[in-house]
Amino acid sequence: MARASRWVGTAVARLLPVLLLGFVLFRLLPGDPALALTRGRPATADQLAATRHALGLDRPLVTQFVRYLGAVLRGDLGESFEYHRPVWRVLAGGLGPTLLLAGTATVFAAAIGIATGARAGWRPGGRTDKLSTGTALTLWATPTFWLGLVLLVALGVGAGPLPGLFPVAGMRSAVPGAGPPWPALDVAWHLVLPVATLTAVQYAQYHLIMRASLAAQRGAPYLTLARAKGLRDAGVRDRHAVPNALLPTITVLLLNIGVVVSGTVAVEVVFSWPGLGYLAFHALDVPDLPVLHGAFLLLSAGVVTTTMVADAVARRFDPRLRPP
């Protein structure tokens, strides 16, 4: 019971600032909505005051914030200026594509990073380590959107002798039958370049942490025992050292979800992937502030919640992380 109430306390302490930031950004910064509503038409001070009163803008800030909280918690994010639909409906359409893209890329990035990181950390300073860690660091230093553009030109548009192999935009072929026969295959075909971009940039995180974590296991007595049993070197590494080194990597995987989300936004913009990031970016042009507001709240709250879950999960499985 005490643990549950502490968890609720943490959740409120983490999520309330997200809403406070949303309130400041989208209710206080954009200026006076009453003036915006009467734009172009002459209005007397009395009329402006009446509009402000009708919108509740003459109340104290605390009251306004409480009203804002109530509206957001009821799921009332307003109506999109562009689509003339409730914002939550617009965002619901973007959630699936974002989760698909970020999820697929994370699975690939983690698998590649753990595999290369384990090999690099087994012999730190060796040739494999230098080569693979150098590659990972260089890709990590690459701006995600730029790598996306390069892959788009090289493999999507086709440069010089290279033909265009993969679609450059969207999630499905616009003309039915232009892509692979089944819808799922069509989506997978559109997914190749965005996922490749995101995976290439993100896998360094897992590589580096796995490398450090495995290097710390070297020389541990249980590995000497495993060798004495007669296991081959790769067997000692994969069956004994890697499982022990894996947990910090998994924790990082969940804690760094914010970096993954930022990368996903950039990739979605480059490949016009119809997810939350693309919706938010597109809303910048209109400008469709309700959609922008909703996307910001959803992405930030999602990241904050995931890190909280990650913390709890890591503590559950790794007794070393529990408070003494």
Place this chain on the structure above:
Amino acid sequence: MIRRGLPLLGPACVAGYLLTAVLAPLLIPAGRLDPVRATGPPLTPPSYRFPLGTDSAGRSVLELTLCGSRWSLLIGVTATVLAVGLGAAIALASGHFGGPGGAVLDRVVEWFVILPQLPFAVALGGVLAPGALPVLLAIAVTSWAGVARVVRAAVLAVEAEPYLERVRALGAGHVHQLRHHVLPAVRPVVLATASLTLANAVLTETTLSFLGLGDPTRVSWGSVLHDAAVTGAVTAGAWWCLLPPGLALIVLVLGFEASARLIGSIPDGRVR
């Protein structure tokens, strides 16, 4: 990961970029990069006259890349100064004084560490006019907490040292302790973190300019790539517009990271 033979490669690389940024206006006449007054043919591949080709407005991509380093570095450095200043100040306050105030500061830091950078930056771009301000704010607000977390750990390590207990026993005030003992001890950590923050700041500046949140009148690596995407150079397969700014950025980021490792590895006893 420190290359034994060339320990100064990172700092030398960063110095080269700074020199380029300072000297670029002397090499490239003013107005040559104005899209209206550009003289070259649009979108030509690399040639003798234009070693890296031209963009859709007929400007030399080589000159754009050289000049672009100015604004990218200026914004990056300004944002880093803001982030490191705030982060280090908060870390010193929470690490040295502790108490309930320190605990509150730690919570604030913890929260800002998680805040995802790009969604926040895009939201900021929606409510502020495009320009230097949203870019600076987005970088500083999402970077200071990372600095604070690293520096705070270093401050706590110093605070536990016996020599600080001695200083306190001799009656030194907080200002004296911080200025003469804590700050010098954590300076290498602050510098190494600053170098990493700078790398991230320049990366983010480029991303945000690419998204169109930056000052549209300035030439930066991000704005060159933004123009390439908007004017159809990318869909035309004009790889020469794309590669130079991106590669320049990657080398600079690697230079900053190498410098950070070098600073972090300077024999100091405490910093490892």
